[in-house]
Amino acid sequence: MSRLFRLILLCGHVPNGFKLSYIVPVTKSKECISKSLSCDDFRGIAISPILSKVFEYCFLDVFGSLLVCTENQFGFKKGLGCSNAIHTLCQVVDSYVSKGTTVNICSIDLSKAFDKVNHCALFIKLMKRHFPVQLLDIIANLFTGCLSCVKWDSMYSSMFAITFGVRQGSVLSPILFNVYLNDLANIDIVLNRLCLILYADDILLIAPFITFFRKITAQM
Numbered sequence: 001m002s003r004l005f006r007l008i009l010l011c012g013h014v015p016n017g018f019k020l021s022y023i024v025p026v027t028k029s030k031e032c033i034s035k036s037l038s039c040d041d042f043r044g045i046a047i048s049p050i051l052s053k054v055f056e057y058c059f060l061d062v063f064g065s066l067l068v069c070t071e072n073q074f075g076f077k078k079g080l081g082c083s084n085a086i087h088t089l090c091q092v093v094d095s096y097v098s099k100g101t102t103v104n105i106c107s108i109d110l111s112k113a114f115d116k117v118n119h120c121a122l123f124i125k126l127m128k129r130h131f132p133v134q135l136l137d138i139i140a141n142l143f144t145g146c147l148s149c150v151k152w153d154s155m156y157s158s159m160f161a162i163t164f165g166v167r168q169g170s171v172l173s174p175i176l177f178n179v180y181l182n183d184l185a186n187i188d189i190v191l192n193r194l195c196l197i198l199y200a201d202d203i204l205l206i207a208p209f210i211t212f213f214r215k216i217t218a219q220m
Contacts, residue, residue: 005055012137018052019146021169022156046148046168056171063135069178070185075200076174085199092195092206101208113201114177115165119143122166122180129179139176143167174200 008014025042060067074085096103119140126136146162166173166180177200185198195206 001051001054005058008055008138009134012134013141014052014055014138016145017049018055019142019144019167021046021048021146021148021167022151023047023148023168024151044150044168047151048167048169053169053171059138060171060175064175066129066131066135067175067179069182072196073178073181073185073198075198075202076178082199085197088197089204089206092197096206096208104207104210106205106207108203108205110201110203114168114173117164117166117177117180119164122176125179125183139172142170142172177201 004015023044023046026045027037028041028043072088074080074082074088093103122143123136123140126139146167147159148162149159150157166177181198181201184203185196197204197206
């Protein structure tokens with residue numbers, strides 16, 4: 001494996017087998033036996049090759065420091081979780097109240113955000129970070145030519161290409177998603193007295209006046 005991973009770093013390409021997966025539909029509802037189901041009642045779980053996951057873990061272990069994001073993103077970070085985001089929210093609210101202002105909170109849940117990530121936009125964001133070209137080639141290659149199929153019981157569908165979104169089942173995907181949203185997380189630096197807290201694709205906007213939300217949504 002060590003020789004294979006070194007060769008990947010050297011040539012900037014990953015084996016095609018790394019980019020294959022199959023999707024297992026899992027029901028969201030506990031009442032799946034007693035009612036008829038539609039496609040919206042299922043969540044697709046992608047199963048990826050173990051060797052590709054091992055490579056991505058090694059990649060993160062060595063180069064993870066190049067993919068750090070802002071402190072107000074609490075999702076997909078080691079040692080941080082929902083409780084840390086709630087604690088930060090409480091501190092921000094107390095700060096506003098202590099200054100004698102009201103607190104207005106707007107909650108945003110991005111619909112199917114992971115599946116809608118534009119690959120070119122992600123690569124541009126990495127380039128703006130001065131991400132090493134050799135490593136960028138590897139990530140771009142990981143996202144190019146990805147194929148998947150749906151497994152239902154013992155049956156498999158035809159393979160189809162995945163051209164949008166971060167790769168489900170990938171170790172790198174949550175980290176790259178944070179990088180993708182990082183510019184949004186920094187908006188609170190641009191707009192005075194506006195705080196923004198993220199937990200993966202869940203966003204909280206906190207401001208003393210509702211009019212501040214118009215400014216932030218205009219930039220989003």
